[in-house]
Amino acid sequence: MILNALSITVIFIGVLSALLAIWGGILSFVLYRRWKRPFIPEEKASLEDRSYLVLLIMVIVLVIRLFDWPLFYVTLQSFISDIEGAMCIYGVTQVRPGLTRFLEFLKPVNFFLIGGWFLLHLLDRATKTSPLMKRKLLLLFILSLLVLIDSLGDIFLILGIAPESLVSCCTTVTDISNRPTRTTPLSIFGPEYAQSLRVLFFITHLALIGFIGLSLKFKIFRRPILGLLFLFAILNATFFLLSQVEVFAPAMMHLPFHHCLYCLWQYVPDSIVMYLLFILGTFSVGWGFTTELFGRHGDTVELLTVFFKKIYTFAFFFLSAFLIMLIIHLLVD
Amino acid sequence: MTLKKGWIVSFIIVVIVLAGFVWAIKKGASSDRCDYDGTRIEPLYAVYFFLQDGSEKKFCSVVCASMSFSALKKQIKVVRVADESSGAKIIASQAFFVESEVVTVPHIKNRIHAFAKKEDALNHLQKFKGRWIENPLDMSIK
Numbered sequence: 001m002i003l004n005a006l007s008i009t010v011i012f013i014g015v016l017s018a019l020l021a022i023w024g025g026i027l028s029f030v031l032y033r034r035w036k037r038p039f040i041p042e043e044k045a046s047l048e049d050r051s052y053l054v055l056l057i058m059v060i061v062l063v064i065r066l067f068d069w070p071l072f073y074v075t076l077q078s079f080i081s082d083i084e085g086a087m088c089i090y091g092v093t094q095v096r097p098g099l100t101r102f103l104e105f106l107k108p109v110n111f112f113l114i115g116g117w118f119l120l121h122l123l124d125r126a127t128k129t130s131p132l133m134k135r136k137l138l139l140l141f142i143l144s145l146l147v148l149i150d151s152l153g154d155i156f157l158i159l160g161i162a163p164e165s166l167v168s169c170c171t172t173v174t175d176i177s178n179r180p181t182r183t184t185p186l187s188i189f190g191p192e193y194a195q196s197l198r199v200l201f202f203i204t205h206l207a208l209i210g211f212i213g214l215s216l217k218f219k220i221f222r223r224p225i226l227g228l229l230f231l232f233a234i235l236n237a238t239f240f241l242l243s244q245v246e247v248f249a250p251a252m253m254h255l256p257f258h259h260c261l262y263c264l265w266q267y268v269p270d271s272i273v274m275y276l277l278f279i280l281g282t283f284s285v286g287w288g289f290t291t292e293l294f295g296r297h298g299d300t301v302e303l304l305t306v307f308f309k310k311i312y313t314f315a316f317f318f319l320s321a322f323l324i325m326l327i328i329h330l331l332v333d
Numbered sequence: 334m335t336l337k338k339g340w341i342v343s344f345i346i347v348v349i350v351l352a353g354f355v356w357a358i359k360k361g362a363s364s365d366r367c368d369y370d371g372t373r374i375e376p377l378y379a380v381y382f383f384l385q386d387g388s389e390k391k392f393c394s395v396v397c398a399s400m401s402f403s404a405l406k407k408q409i410k411v412v413r414v415a416d417e418s419s420g421a422k423i424i425a426s427q428a429f430f431v432e433s434e435v436v437t438v439p440h441i442k443n444r445i446h447a448f449a450k451k452e453d454a455l456n457h458l459q460k461f462k463g464r465w466i467e468n469p470l471d472m473s474i475k
Contacts, residue, residue, distance in 0.1 A: 085439040087372045169440035171370045175400065257401055258370045267371050317344065324348050 002082045006075040007158050013068060014158075017061050018151035024058040025144025032137035051133065058140055059121070062114045065147055069107045072154065076100075077266070082163040089262040090170035095161045103153045110146050112283050116290040117143055123295045123307055131298030139294070170260035174245070181245040181259070194247050201243040204236045205323060212285065212316045221308040226289045233285040240278060252329050274325045281318030284311055367393035369401050370441070377420050378437045378446075380470065381413045394443035395430070399469045412470045416449035417457070423447075425470045429454035433463030445469065 001007065031051050076092045086092050093100040117139050124132035173179070182193075189196035211229055215221065249264040250256050252271060264271050288311040296304060365374050368390045380398035382390040385408050392398035395414070402409075412425040417437075428447040431454050437443050445466065448454035457463060 085442070087370065087440040091440060166439070168442060169370075171397070171400075171441045175370075253371055255369065255371050257404065260370070263371055267366075313340075317340070321344070321347060328348075 001159050002079050002161055002163050004078055006071070006078045010068075010071060010075050010154050010158050013064055013071075014151040014154040017065060017068075018148055018155070020057060020061045021144040021148040021151060024054055024061065025141050025148065027054045028058070028137045028140040028144065032134060032141060035134045035137060051137065055121070055136070055140075058144070059118075061147065062117065062143065065150065066111060066114055068150070068154070069111050072103065072107060073265075075158070079161060083161075083165050083167055085167045085169055087169045087171075087263070088260060088266050090174070090260055091167050092161070094167040094169075095165045096157055099153060099157050099160070103150065103157060106146070106150050106153065108279070110143075110150055111279075112286060113139075113143055113146065115283055116287050116294075119287050119291045119307070119311065120295050123291065123300050123303060126303050127299035129299050131300060132295060135294055135297070170263060171258070174260045175258060179259070181242055185242060185246065197239070197243045198247045201236075201239045201247075204232075204239050205319065208232055208236045208285075209316060209319050209323070212312050212319070216309065216312050216316065219305060219309070221288075221292065221305060221312075223292050226292050226308075230286050230289040233282045237278075237282050240282075248326065248330070268329075270325070271329075274322055274329075277318045277322035277325065281315050281322060284315035284318060288312055288315070365391070367391065367397050369393070369397035372438075372440060375438070377415055377417055378443065379415045380425075380447075381422060382409050383411045383413065384408045385410050394438040394441060395445040395447065395469055396438070396441045396443040402470055406472070409472065412472065414447040414470070416453075417446050418448055418450065418453040421449060423449045425468055426472070428468065430466045430468055431458045431463040432466045433457060433461035435461045 027050070031047065031054065034047060035051075073089060076089045079092045080086045080088065083092050083095060086094075093104070117136070120132055120136055120139070124130055124136060185193040185197055208229075211232065215225065215229065244261060244264075245259050249261055249271075250258055252268050253264055255263075255267075265275075288308055291307060291311065292304070295307070366372060367374055369392055372393050374391055374393045378394050380392040380395055382392075382398070382401075382405060384390065384405070390401065390405065392401065398412075413422045414425045414428050415421070416423050416428070425447070428449060429451050431446045431448065432444050433446060435444065435446065435457075437446065446454075446457055446463075448457065454465075458465070
């Protein structure tokens, strides 16, 4: 284990959130099971009190887990100097590649689900009758399981990264000619694939912003439309990833043959802000859809339009800000 | 109306701050980094491409240089490598190259060493179980 302030923080947060996730997960499942039965007023009051305590504590745990995603990468970054052969986070991920890859996949999933759950919680709290309480408890139980897996993963990973490990870094993987991010678009668009990717990304991104703007202007928040917007945001995210690796990251780093996104964060630190804007924008589109999917119930129906307006305004703002940052970078470069 | 104004003003402020941030970072960018993967260059293992247009490309190792070599070959006027014994820049075609157990740049596992003098190269070769190799940055190879 590499001992520094960040690794200790990650382990501390991991242990704490694992314990609280077990407690909160069991209790939320028990409360969910009891919630569906008809009960006498005293029983209901006691059930509500217990639910609010569980929700209060789990909200704190979930907020901490939201910040755990960036903390995870900051911690890996702090290990670079202790891993022989690592020049960026990619090198550190090669010490325990399987577990790190799993956590790198799980963390954004958790971030998305936690964000979606928070929106349901806010929506439910804005009503007088808490019509979403049962759904919230069930989703909280599922989230607790994911938080538990994530926390244990963090602990095992940090304990498992031995100092002085010898690894190869990104250059030997991200820059080889048969990397999938090159071969896939190459087979579709031909040798000029980079230009096609660049144009395609700008088209899909502008179209996504445009569709969100139209939804906001005409207040079209029907389920199929929001579902299509979410699917389009996923498609846009795919083009984002491909174009970043193949076109924009090398341009922003001034390294035309280097395609590592971890190196981009290192050499062009404001790209982290840029990526954060893109992630929040894309996730906001998804959160709008999950709110429609799980939040339409009883008293919430009247509040949904106001909620959607706020969520999609955020999405519009974040995606536009990302685009402006990217354009500024490309113009400066 | 006030809310809309607030949004526009905050949007402009954010953009200005971010633009300033980008500019500050560009200004502070380090010049002694490898032109292939951006890592810091250790002068003793550096490789330099002097291009036809008068510009220069620097690399942290022979491995990084050879990965850029094919793409830049038509633009290269001369290739120089650092002599590992003295640090002096020598023309690659006049250098002696040895591949040995010693890794100079760990992140790409560079084991190729360049020397100005044959004795130094031979000394390294015998000491670290090396072997002679051809110049990997040979301009004459098509």
